[in-house]
Amino acid sequence: MNSEDNSDKATILLMGLRRGGKSSICKVVFHNMQPLDTLYLESTSNPTMEHFSTLIDLAVMELPGQLNYFEPNYDSERLFKSVGALVYVIDSQDEYMNALTNFAIIVEYAYKVNPDINIEVLIHKVDGLSEDFKVDTQRDIMQRTGEELLELGLDGVQVSFYLTSIFDHSIYEAFSRIVQKLVPELPFLENMLDNLVQHSKIEKCFLFDINSKIYVSTDSSPVDIVTYETCAEFVDVTIDLHDLYKIQGTEGAVTDSTSKKPPLEVKGVSALNNGVVIYLRQMIRGLALVALIRPDDTDVESCLTVVDYNVDIFKKGLEQVWAHARITSPEGK
Amino acid sequence: MSSNNRKKLLLMGRSGSGKSSMRSIIFSNYSAFDTRRLGATIDVEHSHLRFLGNMTLNLWDCGGQDVFMENYFSQQKDHIFQMVQVLIHVFDVESQEVIKDIEIFTKALKQLKKYSPDAKIFVLLHKMDLVQRDKRQELFQIMMSKLQETSSAYGFPDLVGFPTSIWDESLYKAWSQIICSLIPNMATYQSNLKKLKSVMGAREIILFEKTTFLVICSSNTMSGELLDPKRFEKISNIMKNFKQSSMKLKSSFKTLVLNNTIYVSELSSNMMCFIVLNHSDDPKDLILENIKKAKAHFQ
Numbered sequence: 001m002n003s004e005d006n007s008d009k010a011t012i013l014l015m016g017l018r019r020g021g022k023s024s025i026c027k028v029v030f031h032n033m034q035p036l037d038t039l040y041l042e043s044t045s046n047p048t049m050e051h052f053s054t055l056i057d058l059a060v061m062e063l064p065g066q067l068n069y070f071e072p073n074y075d076s077e078r079l080f081k082s083v084g085a086l087v088y089v090i091d092s093q094d095e096y097m098n099a100l101t102n103f104a105i106i107v108e109y110a111y112k113v114n115p116d117i118n119i120e121v122l123i124h125k126v127d128g129l130s131e132d133f134k135v136d137t138q139r140d141i142m143q144r145t146g147e148e149l150l151e152l153g154l155d156g157v158q159v160s161f162y163l164t165s166i167f168d169h170s171i172y173e174a175f176s177r178i179v180q181k182l183v184p185e186l187p188f189l190e191n192m193l194d195n196l197v198q199h200s201k202i203e204k205c206f207l208f209d210i211n212s213k214i215y216v217s218t219d220s221s222p223v224d225i226v227t228y229e230t231c232a233e234f235v236d237v238t239i240d241l242h243d244l245y246k247i248q249g250t251e252g253a254v255t256d257s258t259s260k261k262p263p264l265e266v267k268g269v270s271a272l273n274n275g276v277v278i279y280l281r282q283m284i285r286g287l288a289l290v291a292l293i294r295p296d297d298t299d300v301e302s303c304l305t306v307v308d309y310n311v312d313i314f315k316k317g318l319e320q321v322w323a324h325a326r327i328t329s330p331e332g333k
Numbered sequence: 334m335s336s337n338n339r340k341k342l343l344l345m346g347r348s349g350s351g352k353s354s355m356r357s358i359i360f361s362n363y364s365a366f367d368t369r370r371l372g373a374t375i376d377v378e379h380s381h382l383r384f385l386g387n388m389t390l391n392l393w394d395c396g397g398q399d400v401f402m403e404n405y406f407s408q409q410k411d412h413i414f415q416m417v418q419v420l421i422h423v424f425d426v427e428s429q430e431v432i433k434d435i436e437i438f439t440k441a442l443k444q445l446k447k448y449s450p451d452a453k454i455f456v457l458l459h460k461m462d463l464v465q466r467d468k469r470q471e472l473f474q475i476m477m478s479k480l481q482e483t484s485s486a487y488g489f490p491d492l493v494g495f496p497t498s499i500w501d502e503s504l505y506k507a508w509s510q511i512i513c514s515l516i517p518n519m520a521t522y523q524s525n526l527k528k529l530k531s532v533m534g535a536r537e538i539i540l541f542e543k544t545t546f547l548v549i550c551s552s553n554t555m556s557g558e559l560l561d562p563k564r565f566e567k568i569s570n571i572m573k574n575f576k577q578s579s580m581k582l583k584s585s586f587k588t589l590v591l592n593n594t595i596y597v598s599e600l601s602s603n604m605m606c607f608i609v610l611n612h613s614d615d616p617k618d619l620i621l622e623n624i625k626k627a628k629a630h631f632q
Binding site: 278 | 366536561564567568571572574575578579581582583584585586587588589590591592593594595609
């Protein structure tokens with residue numbers, strides 16, 4: 001079971017020159033490490049895998065930067081064939097010409113082996129740059145990569161660029177988009193969320209992975225980074241408060257029936273003074289739905305009842321989609 | 334009466350020990366990360382904070398460079414040390430000159446003895462995050478026994494000390510206790526809270542000040558239950574983060590209901606209550622009604 005699973009897991013390959021911030025990204029996103037603590041990370045010398053399961057099973061593989069990957073051996077061919085996305089990290093505060101050359105070579109190889117691969121570039125460590133400089137850097141990098149790829153005769157390759165930093169939420173946003181490209185059920189999810197939004201006075205909703213704060217899907221209205229941050233922080237607040245009183249509760253009853261009871265579903269509702277309601281419900285597989293609701297002039301309680309009812313249906317839908325995905329994924333391969 | 338409600342707090346300690354950082358985090362909604370932008374405090378920075386409606390805290394943040402320090406103990410001594418309710422002395426655990434730190438502490442005590450002998454003294458061993466975890470307790474003990482000795486010699490026998498760090502919840506614990514020592518009608522709050530707890534059949538009720546989210550009092554005095562002993566500070570920390578993130582939506586937070594067992598709500602214009610119920614099946618309306626009724630008793 002396990003060996004089969006590995007092959008059809010969506011894998012993300014995280015590459016870049018040395019000291020570009022690859023391990024830091026992994027630690028911050030998947031292990032909730034404080035960004036400042038990543039200053040003390042050692043250099044990674046062996047490829048490392050992070051397994052991460054939400055709606056889809058995902059693996060993030062980090063390759064050490066100093067290895068010479070443009071001497072493709074057999075192993076890397078198999079590797080590139082098995083991955084869904086290639087994420088290349090460019091340090092924006094360093095001289096990036098080398099990185100771009102390296103990137104072009106990697107893309108050339110990856111594209112030859114696996115034309116379906118998604119290619120993503122993180123223009124990383126932008127927290128230290130001023131707003132103007134960010135835009136300049138991005139434009140410069142985009143243009144130069146375009147030229148490099150054109151030289152190699154690969155001008156058709158789709159490359160997406162993201163400006164990221166581990167000190168704010170931009171890295172989560174970028175990872176969310178990258179992961180979303182790998183979720184085959186994404187159009188359905190988006191549709192379902194759109195339906196939910198339309199019928200429940202919801203302004204914006206996200207489907208979060210609770211541990212990593214990556215959002216697997218959202219409705220089709222544009223994502224505002226501030227809304228995203230607030231929702232991500234609300235996940236933290238509810239989970240932290242919930243844990244504070246839950247753990248003690250089970251400690252008292254640890255001998256009798258902790259295993260019998262199904263784990264309690266977390267639900268948090270918070271009203272703000274301007275009338276906005278933030279709503280969180282736990283969904284399947286470590287996901288949580290977080291929504292911003294604007295009840296406008298209707299009664300908050302009745303609005304919430306409608307939301308509750310709709311979310312129940314949404315959850316059932318999610319369960320069905322997932323059950324379906326479970327059966328078909330081995331055959332679909 | 335009104336003058337009695339003005340409390341003068343002296344925040345002292347040597348330069349770089351983290352005094353202004355503390356003040357900014359507790360009273361000005363800074364995050365720990367933001368405090369690196371603070372510069373040196375020049376002379377004394379005053380801040381006036383209204384706390385629980387009728388109480389005013391005058392916080393004197395005294396810049397800690399030697400030049401200013403000398404000045405406090407000579408020319409300005411009557412100005413600085415008169416009518417002091419609380420002295421909060423901050424020690425940097427990483428300091429190289431511990432002897433000198435203590436010397437300044439004794440100088441301050443000497444002046445206090447003369448000008449306001451019934452002041453309360455608190456010491457904070459700050460930047461504890463820089464010490465290895467297993468050595469923290471030991472270091473704290475050594476330092477406290479030394480300080481205790483010094484302060485007793487100057488007629489302040491009951492010294493209270495806290496290990497603190499801006500990177501965790503220990504800061505809230507320390508400041509909660511400091512501020513609580515200034516609240517006059519604590520007993521009323523406590524008894525009202527007990528009553529409310531029995532009326533609601535709650536597992537625990539905690540009362541917070543609204544702007545700073547410092548704990549005022551809680552219903553569980555004996556704490557026979559197996560609850561996390563650090564939960565107050567953790568809640569302060571979590572709620573404060575949430576308050577900040579709700580500010581991004583250009584609003585402030587009003588209520589929070591979690592799993593129908595945890596209710597966080599405004600209790601008066603300057604207090605928040607945090608109620609944990611035993612059961613999740615009590616009707617929500619009933620609980621909200623109870624909270625509404627309770628408001629009258631906490632004005």
